[in-house]
Amino acid sequence: MKKSLRVLSLAACLLLTGCRSLPTPREMGDMALLRTMGVDRAGEELLVTVSTGPRAKGIQGEDQPALVLSAQRPSLSGAALALQSLSDSHVFFGYVDQLLLGEGLARQGVIPTLDYFARDTELGLGARLWIVRGNTGENAVRSGGDQGVEGRLTTLRTDGELGVAAISRTAGEVYSDLLEQGASYAPALASADEGEGAALADGGYAVLKGDRLAGFLDGEAARGLELLAGKPSAHVLSVGLPGNPVTVRVSGAVTTCRFSRDGKLMLSCRVNARLAEYGTPLTQGERDQVQRVLEERERARVRSALDQLRSWEADCLGLGPKAALTAPGLWSVLEKKWPRQFGAQEPELSLRVALHD
Numbered sequence: 001m002k003k004s005l006r007v008l009s010l011a012a013c014l015l016l017t018g019c020r021s022l023p024t025p026r027e028m029g030d031m032a033l034l035r036t037m038g039v040d041r042a043g044e045e046l047l048v049t050v051s052t053g054p055r056a057k058g059i060q061g062e063d064q065p066a067l068v069l070s071a072q073r074p075s076l077s078g079a080a081l082a083l084q085s086l087s088d089s090h091v092f093f094g095y096v097d098q099l100l101l102g103e104g105l106a107r108q109g110v111i112p113t114l115d116y117f118a119r120d121t122e123l124g125l126g127a128r129l130w131i132v133r134g135n136t137g138e139n140a141v142r143s144g145g146d147q148g149v150e151g152r153l154t155t156l157r158t159d160g161e162l163g164v165a166a167i168s169r170t171a172g173e174v175y176s177d178l179l180e181q182g183a184s185y186a187p188a189l190a191s192a193d194e195g196e197g198a199a200l201a202d203g204g205y206a207v208l209k210g211d212r213l214a215g216f217l218d219g220e221a222a223r224g225l226e227l228l229a230g231k232p233s234a235h236v237l238s239v240g241l242p243g244n245p246v247t248v249r250v251s252g253a254v255t256t257c258r259f260s261r262d263g264k265l266m267l268s269c270r271v272n273a274r275l276a277e278y279g280t281p282l283t284q285g286e287r288d289q290v291q292r293v294l295e296e297r298e299r300a301r302v303r304s305a306l307d308q309l310r311s312w313e314a315d316c317l318g319l320g321p322k323a324a325l326t327a328p329g330l331w332s333v334l335e336k337k338w339p340r341q342f343g344a345q346e347p348e349l350s351l352r353v354a355l356h357d
Contacts, residue, residue, distance in 0.1 A: 031089055033052060036096065036097075036100065037098070037100070037141075038138050045073060047079070052066050066148030069083050080120075101129070102132050102135065102136035110208060118175065126170055127170065130153070131188045133216060135189075159202075163231070163232070166222070167231050184208045185317070187204075189202075204221075207308075209313070221308050222305070223305075224302040225309075225316075226253075227269055228255050228269070236250075237294060248274065255267060257326075263333075264348060267319065269350070269352075271298050271351065272354050275357055302351060
């Protein structure tokens with residue numbers, strides 16, 4: 001009993017005397033709440049660039065510009081520690097929700113960076129991941145100037161979730177894909193124009209194999225990847241019927257996968273489209289013609305994506321593992337050699353368009 005009382009007395013004394021071992025609370029105004037991190041390879045070292053963005057700006061005061069800091073060290077943890085000494089405020093990483101990897105780093109490997117995000121106590125794999133196409137993460141972070149780049153990234157992310165831009169992906173989704181299936185994809189960022197301060201724009205998709213950048217999909221191939229993923233960005237197609245031009249809006253897709261008995265990958269894609277504009281109501285013959293044109297165009301897009309992915313032997317959508325659910329015994333034979341087989345054997349594709357008014 002006396003021992004317990006002594007422990008309680010000691011604790012009370014420590015609280016009253018302000019023992020230095022206790023954590024020191026900080027005012028929110030004394031903290032730099034980071035929102036975006038860019039990581040680049042700089043020779044044998046890593047260059048880490050961070051930005052506070054509008055959230056910290058609002059806490060610090062409306063007249064304060066966004067804070068951008070950079071540090072170069074042999075490791076991510078070393079660079080993160082060095083950033084603390086560059087700001088008058090305490091640098092806090094717990095709000096980082098955008099991770100921008102430069103193309104140079106992506107070509108050498110992204111797993112070490114994702115490992116760090118998975119293990120760090122403040123960072124996390126919920127951050128949105130972007131690959132900066134033809135540029136560095138540092139330049140992308142600094143492209144927002146005094147206003148920061150966070151607003152632009154949030155817009156691109158929201159547009160992706162609404163289906164009007166590239167599919168948004170988290171670092172955790174990409175990390176999981178790479179560990180489980182050996183390939184993944186992430187949205188790419190490109191500069192909308194030339195010069196300093198150029199706005200960031202949708203740059204298609206970066207395809208990762210192993211943990212390194214295999215290449216980029218853009219244009220028709222990027223739309224094909226979205227169809228295969230079942231998340232097509234809304235796009236409009238025009239069909240020039242004689243005397244009655246028609247515009248159709250693609251709004252959704254569902255792709256299913258299975259294996260044939262001999263191990264061939266079978267893909268079935270159903271695309272939903274809606275008539276957006278036309279001169280006069282369509283006859284059944286005209287509807288059939290529009291549907292055929294749409295199916296031909298969307299099939300070409302899917303084929304374009306598949307051909308490019310197969311050339312890299314990168315099943316970044318996990319088509320094989322999804323098909324494996326229908327034939328687990330067959331998959332046990334195919335799994336170890338799947339990347340090579342995916343590249344060598346052209347999948348059988350069935351695509352149908354459901355045309356709605």
